[in-house]
Amino acid sequence: MFVIAYGAAYFGLAIFVVAVIARVLMWSRLPMHVRWELYPVAHEGERARHGGSYMEESEWWTKPRHVSKVAEAKAMFSEIVFLAAVKEHNPKLWTRTFPFHFGLYLVITCTALMVVGGALTALAPDTVSGPLGEILGNAVMIFGYAGAVTVIIGALGLLQRRLSDPGLRDYTAPADLFNLAFFVVAFGCAIVTAALVDPDFAITRGFVANLVTGRLDTFGAAGLEAMLPPLTFVMLSLLLAYIPLTHMSHFVGKYFAYHAIRWNDTPNLRGGPEEKKIQAVLSQPITWAAPHIKGDGKKTWVDAATEEQKK
Amino acid sequence: MRHPSSIKDMARGDEPLAKIRPEDQIPLPPPFDTADADPAIRPLADKVAEKMVCLDDTVVVNIPTPTSKEEEERLVNGFLSGLRKLFTPENNWTFLQPLLMSMEHCARCQTCNESCHIFEESGRNELYRPTYRSEVLRRIYYKYVKNASTWIHGDIDLNWKTVARLIELAYRCNLCRRCAQSCPIGADNGLLAREIRKIASQEMGIFTKELHGDGSMLQLQVGSSTGMNARVLRDNLEFIDEDTSELTGIPTETPIDREGADILLLHNAGEIMAWPENIGSFSTIFNAAGLNWTLSSELAAYDGINYGVFYDDVQFARTAILHLQAAKKLGVKKIVLGECGHAHKALTVIADRVATGDLNIPRESCMTVLRDIVKSGKIKFDKSRNDFPVVLHDPCNLVRLMGIVMPQREILKEIVPEHRFREMTMHGVNNFCCGGGSGFAIMSGHNFSDWRHHLLGRRKFRQVLEAFQDEPMNQDHPKYVCAPCSNCKGQLRDIISYYDAWEKAGIYYGGLVELIVNAMADVKPGYIQWEWH
Numbered sequence: 009m010f011v012i013a014y015g016a017a018y019f020g021l022a023i024f025v026v027a028v029i030a031r032v033l034m035w036s037r038l039p040m041h042v043r044w045e046l047y048p049v050a051h052e053g054e055r056a057r058h059g060g061s062y063m064e065e066s067e068w069w070t071k072p073r074h075v076s077k078v079a080e081a082k083a084m085f086s087e088i089v090f091l092a093a094v095k096e097h098n099p100k101l102w103t104r105t106f107p108f109h110f111g112l113y114l115v116i117t118c119t120a121l122m123v124v125g126g127a128l129t130a131l132a133p134d135t136v137s138g139p140l141g142e143i144l145g146n147a148v149m150i151f152g153y154a155g156a157v158t159v160i161i162g163a164l165g166l167l168q169r170r171l172s173d174p175g176l177r178d179y180t181a182p183a184d185l186f187n188l189a190f191f192v193v194a195f196g197c198a199i200v201t202a203a204l205v206d207p208d209f210a211i212t213r214g215f216v217a218n219l220v221t222g223r224l225d226t227f228g229a230a231g232l233e234a235m236l237p238p239l240t241f242v243m244l245s246l247l248l249a250y251i252p253l254t255h256m257s258h259f260v261g262k263y264f265a266y267h268a269i270r271w272n273d274t275p276n277l278r279g280g281p282e283e284k285k286i287q288a289v290l291s292q293p294i295t296w297a298a299p300h301i302k303g304d305g306k307k308t309w310v311d312a313a314t315e316e317q318k319k
Numbered sequence: 320m321r322h323p324s325s326i327k328d329m330a331r332g333d334e335p336l337a338k339i340r341p342e343d344q345i346p347l348p349p350p351f352d353t354a355d356a357d358p359a360i361r362p363l364a365d366k367v368a369e370k371m372v373c374l375d376d377t378v379v380v381n382i383p384t385p386t387s388k389e390e391e392e393r394l395v396n397g398f399l400s401g402l403r404k405l406f407t408p409e410n411n412w413t414f415l416q417p418l419l420m421s422m423e424h425c426a427r428c429q430t431c432n433e434s435c436h437i438f439e440e441s442g443r444n445e446l447y448r449p450t451y452r453s454e455v456l457r458r459i460y461y462k463y464v465k466n467a468s469t470w471i472h473g474d475i476d477l478n479w480k481t482v483a484r485l486i487e488l489a490y491r492c493n494l495c496r497r498c499a500q501s502c503p504i505g506a507d508n509g510l511l512a513r514e515i516r517k518i519a520s521q522e523m524g525i526f527t528k529e530l531h532g533d534g535s536m537l538q539l540q541v542g543s544s545t546g547m548n549a550r551v552l553r554d555n556l557e558f559i560d561e562d563t564s565e566l567t568g569i570p571t572e573t574p575i576d577r578e579g580a581d582i583l584l585l586h587n588a589g590e591i592m593a594w595p596e597n598i599g600s601f602s603t604i605f606n607a608a609g610l611n612w613t614l615s616s617e618l619a620a621y622d623g624i625n626y627g628v629f630y631d632d633v634q635f636a637r638t639a640i641l642h643l644q645a646a647k648k649l650g651v652k653k654i655v656l657g658e659c660g661h662a663h664k665a666l667t668v669i670a671d672r673v674a675t676g677d678l679n680i681p682r683e684s685c686m687t688v689l690r691d692i693v694k695s696g697k698i699k700f701d702k703s704r705n706d707f708p709v710v711l712h713d714p715c716n717l718v719r720l721m722g723i724v725m726p727q728r729e730i731l732k733e734i735v736p737e738h739r740f741r742e743m744t745m746h747g748v749n750n751f752c753c754g755g756g757s758g759f760a761i762m763s764g765h766n767f768s769d770w771r772h773h774l775l776g777r778r779k780f781r782q783v784l785e786a787f788q789d790e791p792m793n794q795d796h797p798k799y800v801c802a803p804c805s806n807c808k809g810q811l812r813d814i815i816s817y818y819d820a821w822e823k824a825g826i827y828y829g830g831l832v833e834l835i836v837n838a839m840a841d842v843k844p845g846y847i848q849w850e851w852h
Binding site: 035039040042045046049063064068069087092093097101105176179182254258265268270273275276277294296301303314318 | 325326397400401404408409410412413414415416417419420423424425426427428429430431432433434448450454468469470471472473496499500501502503504505506507510520521522523524531536539540541633634636637640653667668669671672673674675676679681683684686687688690691718719720721722723724725726747748749
């Protein structure tokens with residue numbers, strides 16, 4: 009069973025990484041689009057408090073532009089960690105989606121700690137044989153239990169709301185329910201495993217450490233100890249592979265939604281780098297068929313935009 | 320209340336999907352909280368309902384009900400063809416990334432719902448939920464273009480009713496993007512409504528006559544969507560200068576086609592026809608400040624409107640280029656946009672990805688220019704001349720979509736007594752649309768004006784009434800809604816007129832420049848006429 013679990017873990021991780029890279033490439037390779045920003049734009053710094061832009065300055069193109077990356081990071085932190093927009097505009101849903109997302113962050117932290125622990129065990133075993141190892145072990149347990157429980161609570165709450173709220177029910181596809189149920193089952197499996205055979209996460213930590221070092225040992229000779237942990241690892245690995253293949257990959261898209269669209273207010277100054285990109289997109293052919301356009305695949309955007317309109 | 324029970328209803332039945340009755344809606348504040356003061360939407364004429372595709376209580380796009388199988392197929396195939404093109408970088412580089420973001424990542428969490436004034440003021444009718452049309456579009460795309468599983472993306476049937484109703488439904492959104500502002504993921508229902516309008520216009524040749532034939536086409540062919548040509552423009556400006564000189568006591572001349580001027584001022588030509596005092600006010604202020612400025616009489620360049628921004632990227636680009644070419648011909652250093660929100664956004668922000676080389680002429684809002692003038696000390700002001708209650712309306716295009724929030728407030732601080740100014744609840748970038756956004760202010764066919772006032776503009780009217788609740792609500796106590804945007808003024812004019820709000824509550828509206836001139840110490844007192852029009 010553990011062999012399958014190791015295979016599933018590497019497979020899940022590989023799919024996750026490849027799918028995320030593919031999503032990043034897809035979003036970043038899309039052509040330039042027209043400016044479609046939405047205020048407040050966080051990097052405006054102080055001005056963002058009232059939603060202002062550099063266009064509040066007279067002859068703004070003659071003045072240096074200040075882009076506050078710190079302000080962007082603050083806004084993103086509040087949005088990613090606390091789901092600020094949902095809290096403000098949809099508090100009932102927030103009580104369910106916040107634990108779900110925050111639970112995932114706790115699980116990610118738990119996993120990261122196990123990876124660190126595994127790496128230290130392999131590279132500098134003395135460092136984790138003492139108090140540091142104990143702290144790491146306790147932290148893994150706290151983050152692991154808390155994360156799995158809050159994910160389950162959040163997912164169940166979201167399932168309940170999707171099934172009972174008329175405003176959500178009609179917009180919910182079977183896959184949406186499956187996705188949430190998948191989280192409940194995978195993390196439920198993890199909780200059962202921890203409760204029955206791995207209360208101090210020793211097996212799980214060992215498994216992750218082995219993944220890091222490539223020493224694919226098994227744990228437990230028989231019975232539940234040999235069955236439940238690998239089953240959990242397989243479930244969680246499949247979940248890891250599944251997430252970026254669905255609309256849950258919004259954790260990638262969200263970066264572009266903010267930085268490439270909502271906050272993309274980069275002005276196109278004469279002779280600047282934007283002009284070349286604009287000339288390239290405007291030289292593309294169009295095939296829009298309406299009588300006032302008559303795009304034939306040869307006519308370009310420039311042609312269409314500059315042709316005289318006769319009465 | 321009649322409302323769709325499911326997204327799939329878009330393909331089913333022959334009856335309209337929604338009907339709004341007065342009892343479905345939240346009553347307006349006093350003195351409009353009675354049935355007499357708040358009449359029901361007039362029903363659509365039977366002959367219209369028989370001939371046209373009816374989605375709800377009204378008709379905007381006027382799509383005739385197909386009379387043959389071929390006509391039905393043409394609607395479906397045309398829509399699918401346009402939908403496919405919408406996802407190609409060549410045909411839709413303009414919006415491909417925002418479009419994909421909204422199509423792929425909406426979690427259908429309904430967090431945006433309460434941001435939509437139309438949904439809220441309809442009594443939360445399902446048809447007007449901001450995600451409803453987006454979800455219909457999304458399901459059509461995944462099922463019929465991507466051949467993806469309905470298990471993942473949801474199911475919908477596609478027939479001529481789905482298409483015709485969806486196009487009509489795309490014209491039940493102000494494109495104010497308030498919903499997008501509240502979306503945690505960045506999905507944009509306003510954008511999707513506009514993309515549906517684009518498929519209809521750019522592929523199927525289906526549009527509203529107000530935006531296309533009588534709008535952008537008229538502007539491209541004659542020079543202005545008002546139908547005004549260059550000769551009539553000159554005549555009108557002469558009249559405006561005469562009237563303004565008489566009213567202000569200051570000789571006024573509006574320069575036109577002055578080569579080498581520093582500034583090309585781009586007005587919405589609707590101002591020339593409907594609010595000439597706005598044109599005269601700009602001329603008075605700019606001349607008093609000693610600016611070197613001009614208007615243009617070139618084709619389309621004396622009308623800052625660009626209706627393409629509401630429904631068609633090609634029409635948008637055509638108009639923007641004419642504006643920029645006129646500026647280039649005059650050799651100006653910058654273009655300044657007058658009090659027109661969508662003209663601001665169109666030429667300053669969106670056309671920023673169209674202008675290159677010598678057409679890439681800087682564009683600036685009149686708000687910053689006026690702010691600098693008012694604060695420069697070149698003109699003396701007497702605030703006491705504006706001693707009446709003033710509330711500021713924030714045009715979406717100027718504020719939420721451009722981030723120009725403070726200059727107009729800094730101006731008001733200088734020209735209106737502090738105790739007389741108040742903000743609306745929900746203002747600045749969190750404002751509500753006036754209800755005229757996305758071209759609706761110029762649409763009133765059939766009974767659409769009733770629908771416009773009852774759903775689109777009701778939240779703004781409510782905000783205005785709430786802002787003035789501490790004042791006596793009668794004509795003896797005039798109150799000023801300052802709306803620095805032609806489109807918003809058109810909507811406010813119509814809704815004030817619809818509810819007799821001037822007669823019953825003393826609510827009046829106007830631009831910002833009129834208030835500035837009214838407070839100019841050198842101008843004859845009483846520039847604002849308080850005459851209903």
